[in-house]
Amino acid sequence: MSTKSPIDTGLSLGNYFDYEDDDTAIARELEISEEVANSWEDPAFPSDGRSLYFDPLNPPRGAIPEQSIKWCSISQGEVQNCDRPTLFKGDTQSAFITQGALGNNYFVNALRLVAADAPYLQRLLVSSGKARVGIYTFKFYKSGTWRYVHVDDRIPCRHSGAVNFARNVNPNETFAMLLEKAYAKLHGSYEGIAFGLVEQALQDLSFAASVQC
Numbered sequence: 001m002s003t004k005s006p007i008d009t010g011l012s013l014g015n016y017f018d019y020e021d022d023d024t025a026i027a028r029e030l031e032i033s034e035e036v037a038n039s040w041e042d043p044a045f046p047s048d049g050r051s052l053y054f055d056p057l058n059p060p061r062g063a064i065p066e067q068s069i070k071w072c073s074i075s076q077g078e079v080q081n082c083d084r085p086t087l088f089k090g091d092t093q094s095a096f097i098t099q100g101a102l103g104n105n106y107f108v109n110a111l112r113l114v115a116a117d118a119p120y121l122q123r124l125l126v127s128s129g130k131a132r133v134g135i136y137t138f139k140f141y142k143s144g145t146w147r148y149v150h151v152d153d154r155i156p157c158r159h160s161g162a163v164n165f166a167r168n169v170n171p172n173e174t175f176a177m178l179l180e181k182a183y184a185k186l187h188g189s190y191e192g193i194a195f196g197l198v199e200q201a202l203q204d205l206s207f208a209a210s211v212q213c
Helices: 022-033 105-115 118-124 175-186 198-206
Strands: 070-073 125-130 135-142 145-152 154-157
Touching (some): 022 125, 022 145, 105 118, 105 175, 105 198, 118 135, 118 198, 135 175, 135 198, 145 175
Antiparallel strands (some): 125 135
């Protein structure tokens, strides 16, 4: 049986776009927003067990039950203590990220390193221009090219609204939970990014060569 993580073995077709550049991605984001009345719900990555697990009827042993998850919208003020959301503050606390219940410390550690150098992180944050209707666009360098991912702002939370997975220490800073969601969508589900190697995640997040000694 293969022990490779989904982040090593491939992408989830249909969950990302190979746009020519950021401007093209932003133009598509605008098109999506024009069809939204109040808050966008991503049909490709729905707010249910299909986005949490590859097989919602057979989640991994010890996984959080789907019924224990509440998908809370940032723009609708449903995420606990996130009443003045900002994608990236770029201050001394921005690299302080809490791992959460997913246990994907390899990804969180890679994200902490990238967030410590603002230009590297900002390159991934393609657009938050339609954040008021819950649309964000990110990109990752995967399999030799930039892959663009649109996500809505519904985050897996406890029923209290407390974020379940990765999150910034500052509850109003949102890039950690949203980038994690986009990375999960790129790989098919949150289960798909539950384990991996920090050097692989760094390569995806920073367009850097991965080197193992």
